[in-house]
Amino acid sequence: MGRFLIKRLLNMIPLIIGVTFLSFLVMSLVPGDYMSSLKLNPSISPEVIHQLEAEFGLDQPLPVRYLKWLWAAMHLDFGISLAYRVSVVHLIGARALNTVILAATSMLFAWLLAIPIGIVVAVRQNSIWDRVLSFLAFLGMSLPNFFLAFLMMYFALRTGWFPIGGTVSIDYASLDPWSKVLDRAYHLILPVIVLGSSGMASLMRLMRSQILELKNSDFVRTARAKGLSERVVIYKHVLRNALNPFVTLAGYGLADLLGGAALVEAVMNLQGLGLLLLEAVRSLDIYLVMGSVLMGTVLLLFGNLLADIALVAVDPRVDFSSTDSA
Amino acid sequence: MSTAAVIPLESAHAGTDRRHFATALGREWRLSSWPVRISVICLALFYLLALASPFFAPYDPTLQSRQLPDCPPMGLHLTPPSEWSKGLFFTYPMRMGDPVERKFTLDRSQKIYIHFFERGHLFTTDPATPWFMMGSDALGRDLFSRIVYGSRVSMSIGLVGVLISFSLGISVGALSGYVGGRVDNLIMRWSEIEMSLPSFYFLLALAAVIPPGLGSAQTFFMIVAIMSFISWAGFARIIRGMVSSVRSRPYVEAARALGAPMSRVLMRHIIPSVLGYAIVAATLSVPGFILGESALSLLGLGIQEPAASWGNLLAQAEDVQNLMRYPWILIPGIFIFLAVMSFNFLGDHLRDRLDPAHSM
Numbered sequence: 146m147g148r149f150l151i152k153r154l155l156n157m158i159p160l161i162i163g164v165t166f167l168s169f170l171v172m173s174l175v176p177g178d179y180m181s182s183l184k185l186n187p188s189i190s191p192e193v194i195h196q197l198e199a200e201f202g203l204d205q206p207l208p209v210r211y212l213k214w215l216w217a218a219m220h221l222d223f224g225i226s227l228a229y230r231v232s233v234v235h236l237i238g239a240r241a242l243n244t245v246i247l248a249a250t251s252m253l254f255a256w257l258l259a260i261p262i263g264i265v266v267a268v269r270q271n272s273i274w275d276r277v278l279s280f281l282a283f284l285g286m287s288l289p290n291f292f293l294a295f296l297m298m299y300f301a302l303r304t305g306w307f308p309i310g311g312t313v314s315i316d317y318a319s320l321d322p323w324s325k326v327l328d329r330a331y332h333l334i335l336p337v338i339v340l341g342s343s344g345m346a347s348l349m350r351l352m353r354s355q356i357l358e359l360k361n362s363d364f365v366r367t368a369r370a371k372g373l374s375e376r377v378v379i380y381k382h383v384l385r386n387a388l389n390p391f392v393t394l395a396g397y398g399l400a401d402l403l404g405g406a407a408l409v410e411a412v413m414n415l416q417g418l419g420l421l422l423l424e425a426v427r428s429l430d431i432y433l434v435m436g437s438v439l440m441g442t443v444l445l446l447f448g449n450l451l452a453d454i455a456l457v458a459v460d461p462r463v464d465f466s467s468t469d470s471a
Numbered sequence: 472m473s474t475a476a477v478i479p480l481e482s483a484h485a486g487t488d489r490r491h492f493a494t495a496l497g498r499e500w501r502l503s504s505w506p507v508r509i510s511v512i513c514l515a516l517f518y519l520l521a522l523a524s525p526f527f528a529p530y531d532p533t534l535q536s537r538q539l540p541d542c543p544p545m546g547l548h549l550t551p552p553s554e555w556s557k558g559l560f561f562t563y564p565m566r567m568g569d570p571v572e573r574k575f576t577l578d579r580s581q582k583i584y585i586h587f588f589e590r591g592h593l594f595t596t597d598p599a600t601p602w603f604m605m606g607s608d609a610l611g612r613d614l615f616s617r618i619v620y621g622s623r624v625s626m627s628i629g630l631v632g633v634l635i636s637f638s639l640g641i642s643v644g645a646l647s648g649y650v651g652g653r654v655d656n657l658i659m660r661w662s663e664i665e666m667s668l669p670s671f672y673f674l675l676a677l678a679a680v681i682p683p684g685l686g687s688a689q690t691f692f693m694i695v696a697i698m699s700f701i702s703w704a705g706f707a708r709i710i711r712g713m714v715s716s717v718r719s720r721p722y723v724e725a726a727r728a729l730g731a732p733m734s735r736v737l738m739r740h741i742i743p744s745v746l747g748y749a750i751v752a753a754t755l756s757v758p759g760f761i762l763g764e765s766a767l768s769l770l771g772l773g774i775q776e777p778a779a780s781w782g783n784l785l786a787q788a789e790d791v792q793n794l795m796r797y798p799w800i801l802i803p804g805i806f807i808f809l810a811v812m813s814f815n816f817l818g819d820h821l822r823d824r825l826d827p828a829h830s831m
Contacts, residue, residue, distance in 0.1 A: 163664035168673065174680050280506075283819075287812035289762055291769060292804035295788050302795045309791055404671035408766050412789065422672055423770060426679045434676055441669030 153453070157446050161439070162215070168438045169211045172431045214435065223439070224432035228425070233436035236421065241440060243312050244410070244417035248402040250333055251340035252395075259345045260391075263352025268379060270357060279353065285346035290339060290405050294412040297335045308332050310414035339409055340402060348394070355387035392455045395448075403444060499824075507820040510813035517810055520619050521626040528616035529595040529602065533777050536601050536611035539565060541573050541797045544606045550584070558584030562602045573796070606799035608787060617779040618803055624687075624780035625810065628695055628764045629757035636699035637706060637753050641745070644710030645737055649718055659711070662704035670701050674763065677701075678772035687778035694773055698763045706752060713745045747825040754818035758811040765807055781807050 205213075217224060223233040266275045301307040308314070314328050359365060360383060368382045369375075407419025414420070418437060425433035500508065520527050536542075545562045554561075561582040565575045583600045587593065596602045605614040647658040677697045681690055717723060718741065726740050761781075767773035768782030769789070776783065784803040788794045794801075 159660070160664055160667045164667055167664070167668070168676055171673075171676055171680060283506075283815065284812065287758070287808060287815050289765065289804065289807055289811060291766060291785070292801075292808060295785070295794065295801055295804060298791065299794055299798055299801070302791065404669060407671050407675070408770075411770055419671075422675060426675045426772075429679065438669060438672050438676060441672045442667055445669055446667055 149457075150454070153450055157450075160446065161442060164442045165215065165218075165435065165439055166211060168435060169207070169214065172429075172434055173207050173210075214432070218439065223436040226425070226430055226433045228428045228430045228433070233432050236433065237418065237436050237440055240416060240418045240421045243415065244403060244406055244419065246329075247333065247336055247340065247410075247415065247417060248406050251337045251402055251406075252344065252398060254337050254341035255344040255348055256391075258341075259348035260352055263349045264356060264379070264384065266349070267353040267356035267360070275353075279350070282346040282349045285342050286350070288343065290343055291408050291412050293342065294336075294339045294409045297339055298413060301335060307335050312416045336409055336413055336415060339413075340405055343405070344398060344402065348391070351390065351394075352387065355390065356383055359383045359386055389456070389460050392459050393452045395452055395455070403441060502824075503820060506816050510816040513809055513813045514817070517622055517626050517806075517813075521622040524620045524623055526591065527593050528613075528619040529592050529604075530598055530613045530616045532612065532617045532620040532779055534598055534601075534612060534616075536598075536607065536613075538567060538611070539575075539601070539603070539607055540567075540609050540611045541793075542567075542575055542603050542607040542611070543797070544799055545603050547585070547602075547604070558586055560585040564600055565603075605802050606797065608784075608800065609793075614784070614799065614802060617784055618781065618806055621779040621781045621784055621803065622806070624691060624768075624774055624778075625761055625764060625782070625807065628691065629760040629814070631692075632695045632699050632702075632760035633753045633757055635695065636703040636756070637749060639699065639703040640706035641710055641742065641749060643703070644707035645714050645742055645745075647707065648711035648714030649733070649737060649741060651715065655711070659708070662708055665701065665704035666708075668701065671766075674698070674701060674767065675770075675772065678767050681772070687774055690774055694764055694767060695760075698760055702756065702759065706756075709752070710745055710749070713748065714741055717741055717744050751818055751822045751825055754814060754821055757814045757818075761807065761810055761814075 214224065221234065223237075225231065226233050226236055229236060262278060266278050269275055297307075298309060301309050308331065312329070312332055313325075314320075314332070317325065317328055320328060356379075365378060365382055368378045373382075403418070406417060407422065409415070410417040410419040411423055418440065422434065422437040424430075425437065503511075542565050545565060547560050547562055550557065550559055550561050561584045563577045563579050564581050564583055566578045568574045568576050583596050583602055585594050585596055585602060589595055601607075601613055603613055603615070605618065607613055608617070643658060647655045674697065677700075678694070681693045685693070723736060723740050726736050731739075764773055764780065765782030765785070768780045769785050771783075771786060774780040774783050781803045785801070787797075787800045
């Protein structure tokens with residue numbers, strides 16, 4: 146296990162370098178940079194622009210800039226946002242918290258609903274509930290996140306029951322701690338429904354197919370033959386085995402949610418990482434983009450790693466140390 | 472594996488007898504459930520819209536009726552028999568009461584008759600008195616006509632994207648799995664890098680590379696290229712795994728022993744064995760392309776005005792005021808939903824038929 150961990154962690158280094166270099170390359174391909182919009186401004190003199198370029202190292206060739214950035218990044222210095230004039234770490238830190246809260250809550254919401262529904266539906270295969278819920282799950286899977294976000298916004302606008310976008314109320318700063326939590330939760334309801342529903346649909350389908358596959362296996366027949374009650378058979382024997390792929394999915398799912406959250410954030414105006422990145426991309430704020438992409442990559446890689454570790458812990462049959470992990 | 476399931480389809484293609492193909496299609500139709508049938512009809516309709524947009528759209532998608540901005544959808548009425556010579560259906564014109572509030576009132580004193588097969592359109596009216604069956608946008612353009620033209624982008628992006636990413640994925644994956652060794656190692660490490668990219672974030676960053684002055688056709692191909700670049704790697708890995716398990720099978724070794732060159736072994740023996748899976752995966756990955764384009768265009772990074780795509784038609788709804796007062800601007804989203812759902816149903820059905828080992 147220890148060797149497996151070290152190997153995985155070492156494997157991450159070339160991956161992170163590859164991803165960041167690719168992003169750096171892409172951002173440098175963009176015609177013009179943040180300075181070009183400043184150059185068009187007649188009130189800013191050329192000297193000031195040269196000074197700024199030198200300050201941010203924009204006048205140097207690409208490999209030099211990348212190596213400089215990488216060296217600084219290794220010391221947890223991700224540079225300064227060109228547009229906001231504050232350190233990228235500071236900006237990302239504030240926004241990432243919102244995104245992680247949103248993604249984690251959505252995932253919890255999806256799992257807490259999807260797994261029980263999946264079990265019920267699989268146990269009563271081909272019943273009317275099974276048909277209706279499976280069909281609804283299919284529709285839910287096909288409903289684009291951003292469209293659902295629009296529908297929810299419209300719902301909020303029409304009824305006035307929910308806040309119209311945003312992460313917190315205007316008077317958030319003046320609230321006492323308990324009200325702050327409530328205020329956040331109140332603003333989270335609609336985004337969580339939007340983000341959670343699509344994941345819920347596919348999780349429910351997976352749970353159903355897992356249980357159906359296991360229901361006819363030998364060990365289940367043995368358990369029944371021993372005279373165990375149906376309850377015990379389902380919850381102790383079938384369910385435990387059916388949960389395995391979910392452990393793997395947890396890691397990947399979180400990364401997926403981060404991507405999905407970006408779009409919902411843009412539609413529902415939530416102050417998260419996705420919206421920040423979108424603004425950064427629009428204004429060609431290269432260090433902010435790099436910081437966000439790096440953040441996303443690290444979250445994704447660690448999500449996958451955590452999932453693999455959890456899988457080893459849950460399922461004794463899985464042994465990564467003997468094989469080269471794919 | 473899936474080879475056996477593929478044979479009937481292939482023989483249907485190979486047989487020059489068209490009636491044989493028709494009966495095979497008829498059998499497939501009878502075997503499908505009604506959601507699948509509806510999906511097929513839906514997709515056929517959308518592709519028809521895309522192929523013959525000028526015919527199905529009642530007006531030019533850029534035609535602006537300046538007196539009727541943000542006009543709500545207009546109802547359709549059946550003409551009384553005495554007026555049938557003028558047209559079977561008519562609608563009452565809308566008059567803007569208050570230009571600031573954009574309040575519209577029905578003018579019941581006049582009738583606009585709908586004409587069929589006129590001026591090369593399926594149905595249309597005089598452009599001076601338009602019938603907005605799904606409302607109009609802020610510039611007074613007919614939303615339905617824009618949706619019809621937008622279907623060209625949304626419906627073709629999936630096909631082109633899948634074509635690129637899957638031909639790339641199959642050839643690279645098959646090569647990697649068949650040759651093995653250092654080539655395999657290199658390709659797999661590269662695909663790992665691509666798969667570790669936070670895809671949506673990276674998509675945003677890449678979309679910024681598209682120069683703003685580009686025409687809509689070039690932008691379209693840039694978007695397809697970007698999304699194919701992101702999506703081929705995962706597919707190549709799966710194909711590689713399947714190929715490396717097939718390559719030591721006796722029938723492949725027999726072909727090699729007979730002296731068949733590598734290209735023939737790959738094309739005739741290995742790729743057909745993974746084709747069933749590939750067709751299913753291709754169908755199921757079309758929605759990803761449609762959604763990706765819509766998302767980019769929605770955020771203003773994809774297809775630009777005045778060209779229409781289902782995504783950029785929705786961009787108007789990003790403004791809360793617009794969403795509140797003109798909810799019909801959400802209609803393009805319904806089209807996206809229907810297209811995505813149809814591909815999902817179709818892919819699911821194809822999996823049951825072609826690749827039963829992986830069906831849910």
